[in-house]
Amino acid sequence: xxxxxxxxxxxxxxxxxxxxxxxxxxxxxxxxxxxxxxxxxxxxxxxxxxxxxxxxxxxxxxxxxxxxxxxxxxxxxxxxxxxxxxxxxxxxxxxxxxxxx
Amino acid sequence: xxxxxxxxxxxxxxxxxxxxxxxxxxxxxxxxxxxxxxxxxxxxxxxxxxxxxxxxxxxxxxxxxxxxxxxxxxxxxxxxxxxxxxxxxxxxxxxxxxxxx
DNA sequence: TCGATGCATAACCAAAAGGTTATCTAATGT
DNA sequence: ACATTAGATAACCTTTTGGTTATGCATCGA
Numbered sequence: 001x002x003x004x005x006x007x008x009x010x011x012x013x014x015x016x017x018x019x020x021x022x023x024x025x026x027x028x029x030x031x032x033x034x035x036x037x038x039x040x041x042x043x044x045x046x047x048x049x050x051x052x053x054x055x056x057x058x059x060x061x062x063x064x065x066x067x068x069x070x071x072x073x074x075x076x077x078x079x080x081x082x083x084x085x086x087x088x089x090x091x092x093x094x095x096x097x098x099x100x101x
Numbered sequence: 102x103x104x105x106x107x108x109x110x111x112x113x114x115x116x117x118x119x120x121x122x123x124x125x126x127x128x129x130x131x132x133x134x135x136x137x138x139x140x141x142x143x144x145x146x147x148x149x150x151x152x153x154x155x156x157x158x159x160x161x162x163x164x165x166x167x168x169x170x171x172x173x174x175x176x177x178x179x180x181x182x183x184x185x186x187x188x189x190x191x192x193x194x195x196x197x198x199x200x201x202x
Numbered sequence: 203t204c205g206a207t208g209c210a211t212a213a214c215c216a217a218a219a220g221g222t223t224a225t226c227t228a229a230t231g232t
Numbered sequence: 233a234c235a236t237t238a239g240a241t242a243a244c245c246t247t248t249t250g251g252t253t254a255t256g257c258a259t260c261g262a
Contacts, residue, residue: 011208011209012208012209012210013207013208013209021250021251022251022252022253023208023209023210024209024210024211024212024251024252024253025250025251025252026209027209027210027211028210028249028250028251029250031210043209045208045258045259045260046207046208046209046257046258046259046260047207047208047209047259048208048209051175051176051179052172052175052176053172053176054168054169054170054172054173054176057165057168057169057172058165058166058169058170058173060165061162061163061165061166061169062162062166064158064159064161064162064165065159065162065163065166067155067158068155068158068159068162069155069159071152071153071154071155071158072155072159074152074153075152075153075154075155078152112238112239113238113239113240114237114238114239122220122221123221123222123223124238124239124240125221125222125223125239125240125241125242126220126221126222127239128239128240128241129219129220129221129240130220132240133219144239146228146229146230146238147227147228147229147230147237147238147239148229148237148238148239149238149239
């Protein structure tokens with residue numbers, strides 16, 4: 001539904017149609033999104049124009065991005081470490097097998 | 102919990118401690134995260150080392166980022182439009198009030 | 203002024219999320 | 233070989249999510 005809001009500003013009724021959803025369901029979603037600060041609402045008369053507030057999403061994006069980059073480093077480091085350990089483990093195993101005989 | 106995984110690779114038991122959570126609960130979370138492709142698991146003996154897979158998060162980050170930037174344009178455009186309309190509405194109202202008298 | 207319209211709210215329901223305890227399996231140390 | 237330990241799985245319970253219909257309220261057009 002957020003994705004649909006991407007295609008620009010709409011009123012509540014219009015949002016309900018493409019999803020197989022009733023109007024009250026949409027209202028509920030909008031209330032949640034509004035409390036989460038993800039959308040803005042401008043009432044003009046009896047119609048409510050809804051639009052996405054990009055700020056918090058942008059913030060989330062950069063936050064995740066920072067973490068992802070950090071994790072990528074960790075990931076690669078651990079990966080090479082594990083490969084090295086695996087190689088060593090193989091040689092240890094074979095030496096143990098030699099001992100058994 | 103993902104945030105805790107940020108601080109590096111761990112095994113399952115270690116993950117349970119800081120949250121007030123039982124071990125099976127953690128196992129459930131990990132299974133979900135694994136199926137979602139957000140973490141990787143390397144079993145070595147009876148211990149499972151868990152680490153974050155940064156790729157999908159990075160993808161999500163850039164996706165959201167692109168949308169956020171796009172929405173920011175929309176947002177600003179609509180904002181200026183609304184301000185203009187509000188100004189016009191005020192002048193129309195006052196002219197109507199003049200008619201009433 | 204009065205019916206139609208846009209949306210919110212209330213009351214309710216089914217399914218899913220998220221936790222628990224108890225039990226099982228496989229690897230480990232002794 | 234046997235007790236211990238890391239983790240998974242099963243069965244169950246409560247809370248949250250996400251939807252519904254019915255109804256209320258304000259605004260608009262005639």
